[in-house]
């Protein structure tokens with residue numbers, strides 16, 4: 564698999580981890596070379612997902628800094644490119660896995676098992692059923708069942724149902740007038756939303772529109788474009804805003 568595809572896969576996976584974390588009330592942070600969540604994460608989910616094949620020095624440095632802060636509970640790193648040696652930091656490999664890629668141009672052959680179908684989960688009941696399908700029915704647990712991994716808040720996530728490619732452009736925000744920063748976004752995005760009558764519809768955006776979908780959906784999740792900037796750049800902007808506030812210009 565070419566590097567950019569693995570990076571797309573890793574980024575897509577980090578996005579999913581972030582969505583699940585957010586549904587549990589703790590969002591992570593996207594940085595140039597990795598995504599991380601400094602809070603406790605749902606079981607089976609990592610605190611760190613590396614996003615780039617290069618930049619291992621920066622990744623190691625961040626992971627080291629995070630371990631030093633003493634994160635709550637056990638925590639894991641998804642070393643997406645198998646490039647980090649974390650044994651010195653006390654990590655043990657849990658398992659190794661492989662990224663797989665399939666071109667969308669390849670026609671889909673008939674599924675081996677009849678009755679298999681893709682379906683979108685839209686209601687709390689469907690979500691609970693889906694989770695029960697792989698955890699086993701919660702009613703069968705003699706002791707306390709494990710907490711739900713996929714709470715209904717996951718459904719409230721604005722739906723970017725497909726994203727592809729990558730674009731790096733300067734981004735700004737009306738909530739932060741005068742500040743801009745370089746943010747990586749997907750080049751193509753398909754989003755699903757509901758109109759005022761509750762009817763679901765889909766829209767595909769390319770370039771600036773794809774960026775706008777991501778930016779605005781981020782707002783709904785309480786995420787500003789600042790959170791997609793490098794820590795250095797973000798702190799610089801925050802310092803400037805603090806200064807402006809002090810002088811009464813903000």
Ligand SMILES: [Zn+2]
Pocket residue numbers: 735736737738778782
């Ligand atoms: Zn904005």
